[in-house]
Amino acid sequence: MNLKVLPRANNLCNAKTRSGTPCKNHRMLNGRCRMHGGKSTGAKTPEGLERIRQANYKNGKYTKEAIMERKEFKSFMNEINNSLELMKKQLMINRNQS
Numbered sequence: 405m406n407l408k409v410l411p412r413a414n415n416l417c418n419a420k421t422r423s424g425t426p427c428k429n430h431r432m433l434n435g436r437c438r439m440h441g442g443k444s445t446g447a448k449t450p451e452g453l454e455r456i457r458q459a460n461y462k463n464g465k466y467t468k469e470a471i472m473e474r475k476e477f478k479s480f481m482n483e484i485n486n487s488l489e490l491m492k493k494q495l496m497i498n499r500n501q502s
């Protein structure tokens with residue numbers, strides 16, 4: 405990736421400074437100046453990627469396993485509800501016949 409500073413003066417960094425004002429430096433290709441992460445290419449090593457994963461992990465509610473488990477439970481409950489509806493209808497038919 406080319407990390408050269410973009411030449412136009414209105415292309416400013418998207419970061420907010422510690423005093424709360426927007427940064428006035430020129431941005432690099434990723435939208436940030438060299439002092440606000442413009443030179444960063446992100447984590448590359450497996451350890452670094454794992455550290456980011458761990459930092460973003462809160463309670464596991466949105467892990468693949470948890471999402472799959474909720475889907476399975478929902479389809480199981482739908483199946484039960486469908487059979488219950490069927491049984492109710494059958495019961496109504498039987499009542500009407502007798």
Ligand SMILES: [Zn+2]
Binds near residue numbers: 418429436437440
């Ligand atoms: Zn900046």
